Amino acid sequence: MIILGISALYHDSACAVMADGQVVSAAQEERFSRRRFDPAMPVRAVRACLRDAGLSIADVDHVAYYERPERKLARQLWMGLPELPETSPSALFRLDADRPFRQIEELLGFTGPVTAVGHHEAHAASAFYQSGFATSALFTADAVGEWTTTSYGRGGPEGVELREEVAFPHSLGLFYSAVTSYLGFAVNSDEYKVMGLAPYGSPRYADRLARLVRDEDGDGGGRFRLDLDYFDFSGRGPMYTERLAELLEEPAREPESEISRFHTDVASSLQEVLENVLLRKLRHLHRETGESRLGYAGGVALNCVANRRIREEGPFEEIFVQPAAGDSGGAIGAAAMVHHELTGEFAPRRLTDAKLGPPGATRGAPGWLRRAGVPYTDFTGDERALLERTADLLADGAVIGWYQGRMEFGPRALGARSILADPRDPGMRDRINALVKKREAFRPFAPAVVEERCAEFFELDGPSPFMLDTATVRQGAELPAITHVDGSARVQTVSSAQDRRFHGLLTAFAQRTGFPILLNTSFNMRGEPIVAQPADALVCFVRSDLDVLVLGDHMVLREDIPGHWAARLEELLPYRKPPISRDVYSFL
Incomplete structure (x- = not known):
């Protein structure tokens, strides 16, 4: 079927x-x-x-x-x-x-x-049917889907059942987005920036923000309410009211303006309040279901810092977070749920690889490179030589656009549409932020590490193939380009069975440096989607300051790209404004 x-x-x-x-x-x-x-x-x-x-x-x-x-x-x-x-x-x-x-x-x-x-049924099903669990508790949290913002349920051979919910306008996702907007970032887009900003501050406003999210059940149940005096979800203006500025005793930050200690402290406070609420609600879910395993999805599930606390302090022994936890993943959940309902078939399957998208047709690359007069090296049939040469360039400080095989599904680049660099270089983060990604300097980059050696460098138990958890970087692992200000990193583990070529590159880099680890960030420029087709990769390579492009089996060097290409592409490819407002959630 x-x-x-x-x-x-x-x-x-x-x-x-x-x-x-x-x-x-x-x-x-x-x-x-x-x-x-x-x-x-x-x-x-x-x-x-x-x-x-x-x-x-x-x-x-x-x-x-x-x-x-x-x-x-x-x-x-x-x-x-x-x-x-x-x-x-x-x-x-x-x-x-x-x-x-x-x-x-x-x-x-x-x-x-x-x-x-149902929207939250699709979220829950996206986690349950890809978790490999025969039964599990199910938790979803996002901004809003139809009326639901948070749901509690259970999955098993009989299907997905949501037993309890919190309804709009009371929403953890909207709470986080409203404060994101107050901090001068775009809602429904930049919440992860606030998560990255939080470790730079201290949660001295947590008590104040906690007043805005109150448990409705005195016994620690699942329901909660926002204090709506501080929020405006009408879609006719900012998502917060002047009461929020009065509570925090500072006006809202203007977009792109300087970030002060006040802003980092508000971000830290927001993150702590979110984590504390999530832990309370998950303890309630555990009591209600008695399950030892949890399937988790919805946009809030992409908050990898909160995911770490849930794993370390939460009541569940095993957690599966769906890698495309936002709305895109609802397509998988809806399909899985309908398949189960129509056929009655249920076979637990664990998703271990998020590279579910179509592969780019790189076989045609030599032809259009030749026609454009661009030199390239063809490693077809000699993968070892490709990996050795790429590892040499990385060890020498090159920043590489890495385009291979099937495209990742979800927001993370996991070694198929990635920008790679040496994590040991203390200047690499600033270089990529300023010249390639064109983004804020405070935002961290993530490491990819071979799964079998992860524990040598990171305090992480078990695999983390989807980059949805953070871990402490072990003392002695000098990795400044991927270590956040709080000593953590958002780790992706790579197994040979999951991605043989990427694992081979990490291994080749380790042979030169002792570190089977690379800085791994998404292959795109600020404000643009991750590249999909080979032509997208070449355009991004030309417009950015990347040193090398590895397109399947073919390697192109920056020095061989005609100098006028970048200016011409800027004329042909103007920046496309995203179809969402930067300070109003797209309800309609």
Whole structure:
């Protein structure tokens, strides 16, 4: 049975192709449209994933959609009234519960059965059916899906059951986003920047922010409420009110302005409050279900610092966080849930590799490089030579764009669409931040390490293949380029079975340096999606300050790129504004 899962028409749309309960291809639309957070029906992603699976739309038996549009419309109308008649025509166009089903037929060409599942059911299913657990507790937390913002449940052979929920406007995701906006960062986009900023401060405002998220049940239950005097989720202005500035005794930070100690302390306080609430709610879930394992998804699950505390201090013995935990992963969850409901089949499978996207066709690279007059080295048939040469360049200080095989699904680059560098170089973080990523200097970079030697360098028990947890860097491991100010790192472990070529590169680098570790960040420039096609990789390489591009089996050096290319590309590829507001969550 072929099921196509769809997440669309909110933000970060995506698709997943599932064959007999197994995900065979999944990708986000933004990678192909080159429009960050693209919310459109994922026409390009569907086409690419079906082609990757050797299928056409005619082969699809069923489409699974990741939310119930009629429930979402009810919340949208509740939010918009009484101003709704004044809403712009474009907003009114989106207030259409039939739109997803109409576009599935008109844009994707699918005329068969379509089943819509609840948004948080899709989140929970995305974690449970990829966890490999026979049974587990299930927890989801995000900004909002239809009406739900947080849910508690259980998964087992009988399916996914959500037993308790917290409803909009009371939301941990919106709480974090509102303070993100107050700190001058873009909501629904830059929350991870606030997480990265938090270790620079101290949580001296935690008591004040904690007043804004109160447990509703005195016995430590699952429900909580926000103090809505401090928030405005109408979508007609900032997500916070003046009461928040009064509480914190400072005005909101202007975007791109200087970051002060006050801002780092607010970030630290916000992070601590979020972690404390999550721990309380997970203890409640553990008491209610009695399960020793947890499946966790939703946008809040991408907060890897909180994930570490959940693992270390939480009540569950084993935790699985879905690598595409945000809305894009809902495509996998919806497909898995519908497959189980239609077939009754349940076979626990553990997802160990997030490289689920279509591979780039690098075989054509030599032809267009030759036509452009760009020299390159072809290592086809000699992988060892490719890895040895790349390791030499990395050890000599080169920053390398690494493009290999299937594309990652989710927000993290995991060795397929990555920028790689030497983690021992104390100047490397500033160099990549300033010249390649064009981003804030305080943001940390992550390490990729061979799984079998991870414990030598990081205080981490077990594999971490999805870069969704942080760990303390062990004393004596001099890795300044990937060590955050608090001595932690967001670790990705790499096994040979999972990614033989990337593991081989890490091993070759270790033979030269003693460290089977590389700085690993996503292959893109600020404000743009991660590269998808070989042409995207070449464009990013030319526009950035990368030294080397490794495109499959082919290597291109910076010195061989014509000098006028970068200026010409800037003219042809103007910056595309993301389809979300920087300070208002995209509710409509």
